[in-house]
Amino acid sequence: MKFTIDVLGVFLKVVVKINRVTFAPLVVSTLFILLTSLLAHCARRLVHKTINEPFVRLLFEELIAAAELCGCCFELIVVADNFGVATYAIFLFALTIWWSVNWGDATACPYTHIEDVIEGKGDIRKALLKTWAELTGGLLVFKYVQLYWALEISETHKDKAFEECRADLQVPVIYGAIIEGIATCLCRLVSKSLGDLNPRFATAIDAFIGTSLVVAAFDYSGGYFNPVLATSLKAGCEGHTLMEHAVVYWIGACAGSILSVYMYKLPAIQRYVRGGAVANGDSIWADKED
Structure with a gap:
């Protein structure tokens, strides 16, 4: 927990300084996406160290992956709205590679579990539980995003948190x-x-x-x-x-x-x-x- 708080503190100092000096909202968005990915990576490592039961561990990994996916994509909306679809595509391409490398068996996507059921690789109960974990992560992460947007570090986040x-x-x-x-x-x-x-x-x-x-x-x-x-x-x-x-x-x-x-x-x-x-x-x- 202390590590996470320290990382958040350093992050806020960096983005505030950059924004004051250069007024670079794209950098602010980039740093937020990097912070979100870093926190998700740390959470995955913690899960691997503390949870031994494979399926329970996978449920937490799905929750974390969905939270990371949705948290980053909330900010990608800001990128697309302010810097164009081409910039958005570059970010998405890089993030997709990152997710593929780091998520392991997690998919953060319900229909992959449906495919497993059809192909006999999984059962309906596990598919529903994984979907529930993903929805939980995807819905809860907005509070984290909203907290960041409410700081209005960048003009692109002005009035964004509650619009x-x-x-x-x-x-x-x-x-x-x-x-x-x-x-x-x-x-x-x-x-x-x-x-x-x-x-x-x-x-x-x-x-x-x-x-x-x-x-x-x-x-x-x-x-x-x-x-x-x-x-x-x-x-x-x-x-x-x-x-x-x-x-x-x-x-x-x-x-x-x-x-x-x-x-x-x-x-x-x-x-x-x-x-x-x-x-x-x-x-x-x-x-x-x-």
Whole structure:
């Protein structure tokens, strides 16, 4: 606890000094994201040291991962609003790689547990418990974000802590659900393929494709592709009802994920995965030589 307080104190001193001298709100956002990731990393290490039961430890890891994901993405909204979608995409790409490397077995995403149930790798009870842990982390982290925003260290945070939020859905509900579903399906197909093909730079490739799909959907549904993330950031916001939110970000995304399970088993996809691939004559696959 003392370490966390010391880190927070140093962080606040740094951002206040930087802001006074250079008025750099993007640096303030960057440092907040780094602090959030650092605190989550420390929390994961603490869980590993203190909890021995594997499933209970995984529940805490899911809670921490969801809190980290949503906490960072709250600040990414500020980045996107003030510095553009391109800057937002760069941050998201880097964060996606960080999360892939550091989360271990945690996913912070409910539909991955549904896929495990369909494929016989998990049971419904555990899937529900992991989803509950993720929602808990995703919903509780807003108080942490709100506390930081209330400090108004940067102009980009002025009145942000208590302002009314607006939904990102800019198309009819059914179209939003289709967009979230198709993009989620594509993301999951890519992830499954990369997992089996095991190319060099698989994490970066996955992050790049996922980020590209998010940017493509950004002005339509918001491009969340994760029910917990969407709920944490946008549930109850002005612009759609809770039922419409559930249809787009829960039913749409989960339907896309389930579809990916069955599409991945199609002979054409399996032939590609089993056969590997060579791009432009240069092998990028781990089991081939350049």
